[in-house]
Amino acid sequence: MLLIKCIFCGERDETEFHYGGELRDKRPLNPNDLSDKEWAEFLYSKRNVNGIHIEQWFHSGGCRQWFNIERNTFTNEITNTFNLKKQKITREKD
Amino acid sequence: MKQINRINNLGLINRSKLIEFYFNDKKLYAFEGDTLASALLANGFIFTSRSIKYHRPRGLFAHDISEPNSIMQVSIEDKEFINVQATDIYLYNNMVIKSINHWPSLDFDIFSLKRIFSKFFLPGFIYKTFMYPRLLWDFYEKLIRKTKGFGKLKLEEDLLRYEKKHSNTDILIIGTGPSAISFAYSVLKFGYKIIMVEQDSIFSPTMLDIENSFTDDKQKNEFSQIKDYVLKHSNTTILLNTKLSSFNDHNFSTLIQNSSVINLSESNYSPDQILWKIRSTKVVIAAGAIERPMLFENNDLPGIMSSKSISMYLNRYGVIPGKNIVLYTNNDYSYQMIFDLLKNGISVSAVIDVRKNINDEILVKLQKNNIKVILHHEVIKAYGNKFINKIDISSIDKKEKTTIKCSVLAVSNGYTPINQYHVQSGGLLSYKEEIDSFVPIETKFSPIHIGGSAGIFDLAESIKSAYLKSLTLIDKKMADLKKTSELNNFKNTNNYSISKYLPSVIYNMNTKNIFVDYQTDTSLFDIKYAIKEGFIFVDQLRRYTLFGTGIEQGKHSNDNILFLLADILDLKPDQIGHVKSRPPFSSINFGAISGRSNNEFFDPIRITPIHNWHKQNNAIFENVGQWKRPLYYQKFNESMEESVNRECLAVRNSVGVIDASTLGKIEVVGPDSIEFLNMIYPNKFTNMKIAKCKYSLMLNDEGMIFDDGVIAKLDENHYLIHTTSSGASTVLDWLDQWLQTEWDHFNVSLRSVTDKWTTISVNGPKSRDLASRLFENVDFSNESFPFMSYKETSVDDIPIRIFRVSFSGELCFEINVPSNYGQYFWDKTFELGRDLSIVPYGTEAMHVLRAEKGFIIVGQDTDGSVTPIDIGAIKMLSKSKDFLGKRSLDRPYFHENGRKQLVGILPDDFKNRIYDGAHIKNINDEILTGDILGHITSSYFSPILNKSIALALVKNGNAMIGQKVLIIDMNLNKNYGTITKPVFYDEKGVKQQ
Numbered sequence A: 001m002l003l004i005k006c007i008f009c010g011e012r013d014e015t016e017f018h019y020g021g022e023l024r025d026k027r028p029l030n031p032n033d034l035s036d037k038e039w040a041e042f043l044y045s046k047r048n049v050n051g052i053h054i055e056q057w058f059h060s061g062g063c064r065q066w067f068n069i070e071r072n073t074f075t076n077e078i079t080n081t082f083n084l085k086k087q088k089i090t091r092e093k094d
Numbered sequence B: 001m002k003q004i005n006r007i008n009n010l011g012l013i014n015r016s017k018l019i020e021f022y023f024n025d026k027k028l029y030a031f032e033g034d035t036l037a038s039a040l041l042a043n044g045f046i047f048t049s050r051s052i053k054y055h056r057p058r059g060l061f062a063h064d065i066s067e068p069n070s071i072m073q074v075s076i077e078d079k080e081f082i083n084v085q086a087t088d089i090y091l092y093n094n095m096v097i098k099s100i101n102h103w104p105s106l107d108f109d110i111f112s113l114k115r116i117f118s119k120f121f122l123p124g125f126i127y128k129t130f131m132y133p134r135l136l137w138d139f140y141e142k143l144i145r146k147t148k149g150f151g152k153l154k155l156e157e158d159l160l161r162y163e164k165k166h167s168n169t170d171i172l173i174i175g176t177g178p179s180a181i182s183f184a185y186s187v188l189k190f191g192y193k194i195i196m197v198e199q200d201s202i203f204s205p206t207m208l209d210i211e212n213s214f215t216d217d218k219q220k221n222e223f224s225q226i227k228d229y230v231l232k233h234s235n236t237t238i239l240l241n242t243k244l245s246s247f248n249d250h251n252f253s254t255l256i257q258n259s260s261v262i263n264l265s266e267s268n269y270s271p272d273q274i275l276w277k278i279r280s281t282k283v284v285i286a287a288g289a290i291e292r293p294m295l296f297e298n299n300d301l302p303g304i305m306s307s308k309s310i311s312m313y314l315n316r317y318g319v320i321p322g323k324n325i326v327l328y329t330n331n332d333y334s335y336q337m338i339f340d341l342l343k344n345g346i347s348v349s350a351v352i353d354v355r356k357n358i359n360d361e362i363l364v365k366l367q368k369n370n371i372k373v374i375l376h377h378e379v380i381k382a383y384g385n386k387f388i389n390k391i392d393i394s395s396i397d398k399k400e401k402t403t404i405k406c407s408v409l410a411v412s413n414g415y416t417p418i419n420q421y422h423v424q425s426g427g428l429l430s431y432k433e434e435i436d437s438f439v440p441i442e443t444k445f446s447p448i449h450i451g452g453s454a455g456i457f458d459l460a461e462s463i464k465s466a467y468l469k470s471l472t473l474i475d476k477k478m479a480d481l482k483k484t485s486e487l488n489n490f491k492n493t494n495n496y497s498i499s500k501y502l503p504s505v506i507y508n509m510n511t512k513n514i515f516v517d518y519q520t521d522t523s524l525f526d527i528k529y530a531i532k533e534g535f536i537f538v539d540q541l542r543r544y545t546l547f548g549t550g551i552e553q554g555k556h557s558n559d560n561i562l563f564l565l566a567d568i569l570d571l572k573p574d575q576i577g578h579v580k581s582r583p584p585f586s587s588i589n590f591g592a593i594s595g596r597s598n599n600e601f602f603d604p605i606r607i608t609p610i611h612n613w614h615k616q617n618n619a620i621f622e623n624v625g626q627w628k629r630p631l632y633y634q635k636f637n638e639s640m641e642e643s644v645n646r647e648c649l650a651v652r653n654s655v656g657v658i659d660a661s662t663l664g665k666i667e668v669v670g671p672d673s674i675e676f677l678n679m680i681y682p683n684k685f686t687n688m689k690i691a692k693c694k695y696s697l698m699l700n701d702e703g704m705i706f707d708d709g710v711i712a713k714l715d716e717n718h719y720l721i722h723t724t725s726s727g728a729s730t731v732l733d734w735l736d737q738w739l740q741t742e743w744d745h746f747n748v749s750l751r752s753v754t755d756k757w758t759t760i761s762v763n764g765p766k767s768r769d770l771a772s773r774l775f776e777n778v779d780f781s782n783e784s785f786p787f788m789s790y791k792e793t794s795v796d797d798i799p800i801r802i803f804r805v806s807f808s809g810e811l812c813f814e815i816n817v818p819s820n821y822g823q824y825f826w827d828k829t830f831e832l833g834r835d836l837s838i839v840p841y842g843t844e845a846m847h848v849l850r851a852e853k854g855f856i857i858v859g860q861d862t863d864g865s866v867t868p869i870d871i872g873a874i875k876m877l878s879k880s881k882d883f884l885g886k887r888s889l890d891r892p893y894f895h896e897n898g899r900k901q902l903v904g905i906l907p908d909d910f911k912n913r914i915y916d917g918a919h920i921k922n923i924n925d926e927i928l929t930g931d932i933l934g935h936i937t938s939s940y941f942s943p944i945l946n947k948s949i950a951l952a953l954v955k956n957g958n959a960m961i962g963q964k965v966l967i968i969d970m971n972l973n974k975n976y977g978t979i980t981k982p983v984f985y986d987e988k989g990v991k992q993q
């Protein structure tokens, strides 16, 4: 069971959280501009990294805030935790 | 009362307290502090059980959780322990112990005769032989089951008491042996908090006798000091009778603690077993190593025991297994057993060592005591009926055979470090030739291994090396200073050796009688057989032969089998991988996992403020999520059907009331509420007027329906959205996720108010009359209070919210009052409605009424693959704005023919309802199985129509309206019915208007 550091509450057991999957691209502002293929790509495709990736977590049994962590999917080591503002910067770099 | 194998004044048992117990109906005596194993051994029971497949006589082999043979069924009063290792449970007065795998008795067992069934047990035989023809399998299965399996499951409730505890610490140390003490000493000095875990009931049982453990006085004194330091330190917590069960990510550990006393009194509620969950910054495995058995013919006879275990039975319990002891070994460490015996005036008859040379000091000591040492020899066969009585030995080079008599054969084929926790967590092992064992390759994520678990078997070296390893936890400069400052007396001066040994003549022996895994009765023959069939990968081989799948999970056998596999394939041990162990490390009770989360504590139960009234009025409840809701109210001796019919007709003809408090209610507040709701729901909210209500589906971005409810606009920028009873928390999470992760520019807050309001839903033609009596100041006329609108009022400053919506198809007012006043207004409603023939109704009537109207239940008529288009709600989808699901629903596929659509079905047999889930097929489709057009999602008897009705999802259903179909239920009964529109009553919706 992971030990997750909520950016608001500190370190808590994984059971207090809901997993929100890997960080995906922002939902397009005008989905109708996308072709069916591009929309399906956005909706269903995951990067599914073996190694370090960024994922979303929801502290559902605590402060009920969403935040992001950087986790190694092979070792489960959590290397970074950040709030949602920071996530946007990371996304742009992506 | 005599315990024939007990030695006076030795061990840590309470000799002043005699305990009576029963073994296979025979009354025996032992002392407080004995395990079942030591008690049986003390009474001379070497032969304790029969093996699982061949029912061969077996005896105690080990003293700890690696014991493969002595599996017992134990009961004490009403408490039952199933499949426990005799080494893993303490003895109590009046305990009743039964050995397993025998019929009719342990001494005389029919299934052991001539191995009648032996051919059933070849690896893979069941798969290859019995599966076809299928009919014969039923016959064979019964026969095989009789001969297989461990203990008997008690079918009554488990009366053992379980508890869970959570804790955290800096360092969790598994073990209390010499290396654990040294490590603990060091980290306590750094200021760390520690928890030390011991599976025995006493601290450091392997170091009972410090006096005799060390030859050097300086070592003796220093070790005594550090042990005292550890025991007295305020940062030390010790858990006795406890085993580490699993090591998980981020140093999260689960442990099982057995109570030192089994509680038999009703008034004492302390638990029998505790499941600990401990988070630490580091876990240290100091759990030692497990001695491996030697391989020869009949190496499973009772009386053949681990040398280390003989030492432990002697030192810990004052028990020796027999008089004429012979040691058979491949290493110097095992000679400790002889010295332990000698100290108590017991000699061994002979030593057979497979090596050409042994340690000089040991040799001198043995010669001094006139012990015969036979070097470079191996045991090839053991003899005996139910006990070992002699062995054949042969010189390894010359192959000359001699016979030696013995009653106990102590064996040691090297040691397997406890590496299971490391492997559990994904760790790798490397083979170390000098100790003939696999040791963990540690990473920063794995536990730290010290002592025997790290492959260090020398006492002094394990103490010093554990100390050095603890220094890796601190700053490097500090560590360098500390390296030589303490524990300098502990150096390995013994130079003990282990030499790898596989029997040289093994392949000419009867390999069916050489057992490599005692517990699963896996023989060398089986291993060779499986390898010949191509199962050459470790975990394949394990699944095929089943070695290591018993209660002790191959702790004694895995490495021997790996070495054999390597030898047969002509590979090095580290080229073949190793067994992938999984938690739990040793068997644990299901009860311990569930703890007190049973029955009413399994899941929280949610009740509405009217719950007691429901109970008093004979409500039969059903579970809706965590809620308890009345399914129907039973009057006199009504059947369920009669009750439901009565309730339905009351709603249709006069007035019925349902407690709808469980409906999820979320308030949405803020200047961007409209925009937010526009994205969340397919309907458009832009021009919605205050005090209006809208029904909407909730879709995910894939366009599928996942919840539904009514949205009311209470005020400017203030909405109340309703969810299904079971979907409330999912919807709240869903809204939160979008607000926080996608649309954080929206200024909107959410508040769950489900519990704040009691919802009294008044339905039926007389509901207006009743509502007017309840709130005289409110105008309930259709002009003032039209369908799908909302009014607020108050009674003595108590705020009241009234919604004119309908889920029954009747005129309906949903009256929301603050929960504290729920019962008051409920009672008042019934008081004022008495002369209107008011009736309370439950969820079943609610379902019938809504099905008559074709209103869906999300999750019953939809299943996560159903779109609004499929249920005929395409008009709900706004064309002028984006919303979740819109883009997906724009894909052509959702508009093409071939999708399943919601339709009604009128069965030909109108008196009986068809089972939910029944398959719908073309009328002339004669094959009962195969492709179907769809299935029945809801099916009821409608009392107002006096016929059965159903809703169904049918491929191209809309185009099939009026057509007859074949309906096949789960009992393969054929029914026929006609497809209709999904509405059966008041199609125009006149009544609810």
Ligand SMILES: [Zn+2]
Residues within 6 Å of the ligand: A006, A007, A008, A009, A010, A059, A062, A063, A064, A065
């Ligand atoms: Zn939090």
